[in-house]
Amino acid sequence: MDTAHKAVDDGAAPPVFSVQNLWKVFGPKAHRVPGDAELGALSPAELRERTGCTAAVRDVSFDVRKGEVFVVMGLSGSGKSTLVRCLTRLIEPTSGAVAIDGEDVLAMDTARLRELRRRRASMVFQHFGLLPHRSVIDNVAYGLEIQGMGKSARRSRAAEVVAKVGLEGLEHRKPGQLSGGQQQRVGLARALAVDPEVMLFDEPFSALDPLIRRDMQEEVIRLHREEGRTMIFITHDLNEALKLGDRIALMRDGRIVQLGTPEEIVGSPADDYVRDFVRDVPREQVMTVRTAMRPAADAAEAASGAAVAPDATVFQAIEAVARSGAAARVMQDGRCVGVVDHAGLLAVVAGVDRDADSDGATDKVVVA
Numbered sequence: 241m242d243t244a245h246k247a248v249d250d251g252a253a254p255p256v257f258s259v260q261n262l263w264k265v266f267g268p269k270a271h272r273v274p275g276d277a278e279l280g281a282l283s284p285a286e287l288r289e290r291t292g293c294t295a296a297v298r299d300v301s302f303d304v305r306k307g308e309v310f311v312v313m314g315l316s317g318s319g320k321s322t323l324v325r326c327l328t329r330l331i332e333p334t335s336g337a338v339a340i341d342g343e344d345v346l347a348m349d350t351a352r353l354r355e356l357r358r359r360r361a362s363m364v365f366q367h368f369g370l371l372p373h374r375s376v377i378d379n380v381a382y383g384l385e386i387q388g389m390g391k392s393a394r395r396s397r398a399a400e401v402v403a404k405v406g407l408e409g410l411e412h413r414k415p416g417q418l419s420g421g422q423q424q425r426v427g428l429a430r431a432l433a434v435d436p437e438v439m440l441f442d443e444p445f446s447a448l449d450p451l452i453r454r455d456m457q458e459e460v461i462r463l464h465r466e467e468g469r470t471m472i473f474i475t476h477d478l479n480e481a482l483k484l485g486d487r488i489a490l491m492r493d494g495r496i497v498q499l500g501t502p503e504e505i506v507g508s509p510a511d512d513y514v515r516d517f518v519r520d521v522p523r524e525q526v527m528t529v530r531t532a533m534r535p536a537a538d539a540a541e542a543a544s545g546a547a548v549a550p551d552a553t554v555f556q557a558i559e560a561v562a563r564s565g566a567a568a569r570v571m572q573d574g575r576c577v578g579v580v581d582h583a584g585l586l587a588v589v590a591g592v593d594r595d596a597d598s599d600g601a602t603d604k605v606v607v608a
């Protein structure tokens with residue numbers, strides 16, 4: 241799993257999307273549910289029985305930071321699609337607040353909403369949503385056409401994006417003449433063409449076979465690396481979430497049960513549900529050496545041994561330590577900030593807290 245691309249704003253810039261106490265309740269008199277603490281506390285089955293309502297999103301709050309890949313993950317029915325559709329009001333929230341760049345989305349009129357969906361937040365769907373009688377290039381240019389861009393300008397922009405997603409040579413084919421992976425690239429290109437501030441992906445790769453799916457994930461990582469565009473990505477696949485996400489919101493029954501980096505979710509699950517969810521994740525692929533390191537024992541140890549970066553995965557450090565046979569130094573800006581040895585690395589792999597039964601030595605940063 242790739243952690244190298246995770247260069248995100250640390251929260252200093254204002255969020256792209258800001259969501260506060262958002263509810264979406266389907267069913268009769270849905271509005272009474274969010275304000276009623278007793279109803280709000282019921283399980284989904286009890287709520288359905290008592291009121292006939294389904295609370296698809298329950299009191300959810302989070303920010304999406306500029307430049308991050310924010311993943312919404314959860315099992316089928318947990319509320320992922322409803323939540324993300326509420327962001328651009330493809331589904332009307334029952335209560336709560338949604339803002340984009342500080343602008344109240346719930347107060348937008350029809351024209352402003354159209355603008356939001358066409359230019360600022362474009363969506364890539366699972367089932368591509370391509371126009372079957374149009375060529376690849378015209379499908380990609382479609383969003384520009386409805387924005388009113390002239391034919392030659394939109395064609396040249398579309399050609400640029402087609403090249404970016406690796407579809408050169410296929411410009412004049414119809415969607416039916418493309419493989420599933422190629423069709424999804426067209427969907428991706430179409431969303432990219434309008435140069436949106438944020439891209440929303442609704443399980444875009446779940447219909448693709450595993451190898452093509454991996455290619456497409458790599459494509460998203462590459463695009464994100466090159467452009468730093470903010471992305472919100474829905475998936476029910478934990479591995480996909482860990483691979484793509486800078487942060488992951490894990491949903492269950494309409495609530496976010498944990499929001500954190502892949503490392504936080506795998507390393508410090510918030511409850512038994514999350515723990516169970518991440519049980520089979522290869523920890524060494526997700527955890528970084530920050531979790532595994534200890535202070536250097538002395539100046540000599542801080543000055544010798546293989547060097548790894550603080551963001552290196554435990555897996556990468558294991559490789560370095562196995563090759564050299566000795567502890568590796570964790571180097572940041574030319575300084576040794578800690579040391580990883582066999583014991584520390586194994587403790588992470590085994591999911592054991594190395595400090596729990598030690599003499600209180602910390603595994604946090606130390607400067608040699």
Ligand SMILES: Nc1ncnc2c1ncn2[C@@H]1O[C@H](COP(=O)(O)OP(=O)(O)OP(=O)(O)O)[C@@H](O)[C@H]1O
Nearest residue numbers: 266294296314315316317318319320321322323476
């Ligand atoms: N229009 C609707 N009317 C009533 N209930 C709905 C409606 N849309 C969704 N729901 C319910 O809301 C809950 C959340 O659905 P949602 O589609 O958001 O989940 P999801 O996590 O995206 O699932 P999946 O991965 O299967 O798409 C489910 O219980 C679903 O049955």
